[in-house]
Amino acid sequence: MATQNSRSAARLMMAPAVILLLGWMLVPLVMTLLFSFKKYLPLRGGDLGWVGFDNYVRFVTSSAFWPSVSATLIIVGGVLAITVGLGVLLAILLNQPMWGQGIVRILVISPFFVMPTVSALVWKNMFMDPVNGLFAHLWKFFGAAPVEWLSQASLQSIILIVSWQWLPFATLILLTAIQSLDREQLEAAEMDGAAPLQRFGYITLPHLGRAITVVVLIQTIFLLGIFAEIFVTTQGSFGTRTLTYLIYQRVLESQNVGLGSAGGVYAIILANIIAIFLMRMVGKNLDK
Amino acid sequence: MARAVTSKRKIINTAAAWTVGLLIFFPILWTILTSFKTEATAIADPPVFIGFEWTLANYATVLERSDYARFLWNSIIIAGGSTILGILVAVPAAWSMAFVPSKHTKDILLWMLSTKMLPAVGVLYPIYLIFIKLGLLDSRTGLVIVLMLMNLPIIVWMLYTYFREIPGEILEAARMDGASLKEEILYVLTPMAVPGIASTLLLNFILAWNEAFWTLNLTAAKAAPLTAFIASYSSPEGLFYAKLSAASTMAIVPILILGWFSQKQLVSGLTFGAVK
Numbered sequence: 363m364a365t366q367n368s369r370s371a372a373r374l375m376m377a378p379a380v381i382l383l384l385g386w387m388l389v390p391l392v393m394t395l396l397f398s399f400k401k402y403l404p405l406r407g408g409d410l411g412w413v414g415f416d417n418y419v420r421f422v423t424s425s426a427f428w429p430s431v432s433a434t435l436i437i438v439g440g441v442l443a444i445t446v447g448l449g450v451l452l453a454i455l456l457n458q459p460m461w462g463q464g465i466v467r468i469l470v471i472s473p474f475f476v477m478p479t480v481s482a483l484v485w486k487n488m489f490m491d492p493v494n495g496l497f498a499h500l501w502k503f504f505g506a507a508p509v510e511w512l513s514q515a516s517l518q519s520i521i522l523i524v525s526w527q528w529l530p531f532a533t534l535i536l537l538t539a540i541q542s543l544d545r546e547q548l549e550a551a552e553m554d555g556a557a558p559l560q561r562f563g564y565i566t567l568p569h570l571g572r573a574i575t576v577v578v579l580i581q582t583i584f585l586l587g588i589f590a591e592i593f594v595t596t597q598g599s600f601g602t603r604t605l606t607y608l609i610y611q612r613v614l615e616s617q618n619v620g621l622g623s624a625g626g627v628y629a630i631i632l633a634n635i636i637a638i639f640l641m642r643m644v645g646k647n648l649d650k
Numbered sequence: 651m652a653r654a655v656t657s658k659r660k661i662i663n664t665a666a667a668w669t670v671g672l673l674i675f676f677p678i679l680w681t682i683l684t685s686f687k688t689e690a691t692a693i694a695d696p697p698v699f700i701g702f703e704w705t706l707a708n709y710a711t712v713l714e715r716s717d718y719a720r721f722l723w724n725s726i727i728i729a730g731g732s733t734i735l736g737i738l739v740a741v742p743a744a745w746s747m748a749f750v751p752s753k754h755t756k757d758i759l760l761w762m763l764s765t766k767m768l769p770a771v772g773v774l775y776p777i778y779l780i781f782i783k784l785g786l787l788d789s790r791t792g793l794v795i796v797l798m799l800m801n802l803p804i805i806v807w808m809l810y811t812y813f814r815e816i817p818g819e820i821l822e823a824a825r826m827d828g829a830s831l832k833e834e835i836l837y838v839l840t841p842m843a844v845p846g847i848a849s850t851l852l853l854n855f856i857l858a859w860n861e862a863f864w865t866l867n868l869t870a871a872k873a874a875p876l877t878a879f880i881a882s883y884s885s886p887e888g889l890f891y892a893k894l895s896a897a898s899t900m901a902i903v904p905i906l907i908l909g910w911f912s913q914k915q916l917v918s919g920l921t922f923g924a925v926k
Contacts, residue, residue, distance in 0.1 A: 371831060372746035379743035379806060380758065386799040387765045389780070390773035397775065452670060459656075460664040468910050469671035472678055475909030477860040479880040480898045484681050488891055494693040496680070503696070529674065531916070535925050538917045542926065576924045587769050590862035590877070594884045606771045613775045614867065626772035637767035641760050644924045 391630075397623035405617045417624035421612075430608040433517065433601055438585045440521040441528060442578055448525075449532030449577065450570065454562075456533070457540045467537075474530040478590035485523045486512060486595045516600035523591055528584075532577045539573035540566070572643070579640035586633055605629055678902070685709070685895035692891035708896035718879070718897070725875035725901075727790050728865070729858035732797035733851055736805045739798070741847070744809035745839065749821060759810065763922060766803040770863045781868060788870045796868065797858045804919055805854055811923045812846025813839075849915040852908055859905050876901040 398417055401410040421427060456467060473481065489496050490511035498508035511519040543566065551561050587606050596602045598611060609629060613622030672679075684692050686704045712718050747755045777796065778787070786792030816839065824838045862877045869878055880901055883894050909916075917925060 368750055368831070369752070372750035372752075375742035375746040376758070378739050379762070379802060382739060382799060383762055383765050383802060386802075387768060390776035391768070393776035393779070394773055455663065455667050455670065458663040458667070459660050460667050461660070462664065462668065466667045466671040467913070469675040471909070471913050471916075472675055472906055474916070475856060475860070475906050476678065476902050477877050477880065477905070478862045479866075479877045480681075480902055481677070483880060483883055483894065484677055484898060487894060488680065488684065489677065494695075494891070496697060499695060499697050526674070526677065531920070534913060535917055535921060539925055573925045576921050580920060583767055587771065587863065589771070590866060590881065593866060594881050606769065609771045610774065610867075613771075614778075619775050622775060626769070626774070629769045630772040633767050633769045633772075634764075637764060640767070641763060644763065644922045645756065645760055 394623045394626050394630075397619050398627050400620045402619040402623075403617060404619060413620065417620045418627070421621055421624045421628065426603065426608055429601065430603050430605045434586065434604040434606070436517055437521055437524065437588070437602075437604060438582055440517070441524045441585055442581060444521065444525040445528045445532040445581065446574055446577060448529055449536050450567075450574070452529070452533045453536035453540050453570075454566070456537050470533055471530045473526050474528075474534075476527070478527065478588075479594055481527055482523055482591045482594045485519075485526070490519055512596055513600050516596055516602045520591060520595065520602055523595070524585065524588060527591075528581055532581065535577050536570060536573050539570055543569050576640070576643060579636060579643070582636050583633060583640070586629070586636075605632075678906070681895045682899050682903075683895075684891055685899045687892050687895075689890055689892045692895070708892045709900070711893055712897045712900065718900075721874060721876050721879035722900070724790060724869075724873055725859055725877075728793045728797060728873075728875050729855050731790070731794040732801065732858045733805075733854045735794060736798045736802050736854060737809075737847060737851060740802060740805040740809050740850075741843075744806050744813050745835065747806075747810050748813035748816070749818060759807065762803040762806055766800070770800075774867060777864075778868070787868060788872045788874075790873045793865060793868060793873060793875075796864050797861055800861070800864070801854050801857055804857070804922075805850055807922045808850040808853070808915070808919045809843075809846060811918055812850070813843060816842050849912060850919070852912040853915045853919045856905055856909055856912065 399412055399414060401413045401416070402408070403410065452470065456463065456470070460466070487495070492498055492508045492510045495508075495511075497511065501508045509515060548561055548565055551565060556564070588604070589606055589610065592598055592602055592604065592607050598604075598607045603611070605625070606629065609622050609625040612618050612625060683699065685708055686706070687698070687702050688705055688707070691698055691702045747759065781787040781792050784792075786795070820842075821834060821838060824834050829838065859875075860877070862881075865875050865877045866881060869875070880898060883897065
């Protein structure tokens with residue numbers, strides 16, 4: 363019954379979404395590409411002509427580049443390790459029979475709904491402040507000297523804040539996956555005398571493989587772009603300048619659009635490499 | 651015997667899960683508690699947990715700063731506007747993909763998803779420039795458009811996933827009975843699609859409400875939503891814990907409650923259906 367008529371109607375109905383997204387993707391992308399080959403300083407002469415690959419070379423050879431790459435990798439890697447590791451344990455725990463499971467779920471999922479500027483500020487001031495923060499009180503209680511978290515352990519602090527925000531997401535997805543695990547299979551293994559650790563290693567973990575991959579890919583894409591958490595805490599100082607923050611500083615703070623755009627192109631390439639893997643997984647799901 | 655063991659295990663599970671749950675929730679709880687303290691109690695050493703004199707003074711102070719209402723209003727307009735606009739654009743697209751699929755449907759869906767992967771910072775200046783040219787900088791209209799485009803792929807995907815579960819036979823039957831395309835959508839599809847649309851609306855409202863890259867970079871005084879308002883507490887106002895907490899509580903509690911209702915949609919929405 364899908365007539366020619368309904369097909370062309372369908373195409374027409376898709377058009378607004380497709381055209382909008384096409385424009386949203388192509389126009390800024392083309393502009394970024396163009397700027398990246400130019401010397402472009404809006405406050406100091408504007409568009410100063412083509413410079414070939416100068417910006418690309420300068421961005422990579424600047425002394426800030428490698429530290430920003432390593433800060434990015436440490437933050438993304440640290441948050442992934444914490445959220446996936448704790449997420450698996452938490453998902454298994456939440457999947458056990460207990461009283462008040464619904465309420466615990468709500469408690470655990472809550473941080474995800476807190477806006478990044480709020481969570482960064484609350485952690486920065488009320489927990490990590492070296493004088494009045496709760497951590498300082500706790501440290502003093504145990505007779506230790508309070509730590510200046512955001513300067514002395516800046517990367518760890520950022521990782522802690524961001525992990526707190528993303529642990530709920532990882533947990534919820536892993537829990538969803540665990541709930542689709544065949545209970546009979548686990549019980550059969552138990553009957554056959556498999557130890558809890560064996561059951562986890564041979565049944566639960568392989569079953570979670572796909573969910574873990576999805577968590578890693580999706581979180582990586584979001585984590586590469588974290589901004590507010592750094593913007594309101596360290597402003598990129600104390601070694602917390604990530605690639606995203608470096609590009610932001612080049613573009614908006616030092617108003618060097620050409621250089622920042624070259625950095626932007628690097629960021630886009632990086633994100634695309636990860637995205638390709640994610641799309642493959644999602645695409646497979648569509649065939650089902 | 652077996653039952654005793656099971657119930658003992660259940661007690662341990664419950665205790666462990668509640669401990670972890672409360673630990674994770676603690677920063678939020680602490681913020682809410684602190685918002686009812688005086689500034690002096692808020693920084694008391696040692697910290698006071700419950701046994702303090704509760705006060706609403708901080709809320710009054712934050713509300714009195716006449717600008718708070720404006721930030722709140724901006725958040726509502728920006729998050730609400732971008733979500734509703736996104737749904738209006740996405741419903742027809744998702745409908746046609748779900749019910750009149752062609753061999754390109756999968757490619758189009760994946761391509762839409764790929765636009766979501768574009769790092770915002772990579773296109774910050776072009777957007778900034780376009781906004782200046784069109785006079786959209788620091789305007790709610792501008793942010794509504796950007797956030798709508800940013801979340802459009804998620805909206806299309808979520809709706810597509812929901813629509814695909816509506817049995818096609820029902821539409822065929824309606825068509826046989828002589829329903830026009832318009833009637834089909836209005837009287838057959840819409841009632842069945844409402845729950846899916848509502849969940850999509852909810853999750854995307856939350857995502858837009860909490861968005862903190864574009865809202866911080868494309869606004870100044872006029873159109874700044876709550877994300878920017880809270881960021882302005884960075885310092886030295888952040889040292890006033892009780893007021894910071896009151897402002898934070900007001901910014902997160904409504905969304906927290908919406909979030910509790912939409913936690914299921916979070917999985918299907920953000921994993922694009924890759925985890926079920």
